[in-house]
Amino acid sequence: MKKIILFALCLLTLSASAQDNRHDIRISYGIGKDRHFNNIRNDIEGFNIMDIFLLPLSELKNYNLTLNLEYYYHLDKHIAVGAMTGGIFNGKYERVITGEPIAGEELKTPTARAKLTGHALYFMPAAKWTWYRNKVVAIYSKAGFGARRYKLDVESNYYPERHENKWKTAFQLSPVGVEVGWPHFKLFTDYGFGHQGYINAGLACLF
Secondary structure, eight states: OHHHHHHHHHHHHHHHHHHOOOEEEEEEEEEEEOHHHHHHHHHHHTOOSSSSOOOOOTTOOOEEEEEEEEEEEESSSSEEEEEEEEEEEEEEEEEEEOOOEETTTTEEOOOEEEEEEEEEEEEEEEEEEEEEEOSSEEEEEEEEEEEEEEEEEEEESSSOOEEEEEEEEEEEEEEEEEEEEOSSEEEEEEEEEETTOSEEEEEEEEO
């Protein structure tokens, strides 16, 4: 009789734990775009050194990468609250314009150089709403609002140098997200806009 009772308790415990994964930790990569960084990059590309012509590159696009860490506590089967944190990496852009001969090749225009770098670290309180869930698939939305430490540097011998290191607002709104997998490990992707990026994908651990 004791063995039967213990076996029943074990089944109940396992069933409850599978249905009651309240802690949710997520790590992911995202792809987004920094308009401020892009505007400066386009300006550097189109900067007219000799006032001869202006390079029309207003449509030039540069996408950044994000590395994201999230934690949620599930209050019930629909609502979870937590936080997002991570880094935004714009990478490095360099432009070198070799000097051109002038005055019969006796003189040359100076070689022009410009280097642009930028990144940010962010933190946002966040919430997640699960619209639908079964044993394998879940559909959700999430949103967050907080702050980011933004750093941008322009070093150049022809373009005005610029150095930014300041706090800015940060947000993320992802109306559609899908997660697929097992009770404790899931692959997920979500789509939206904000500082995690337009597309975000990674691995979730629930316990």
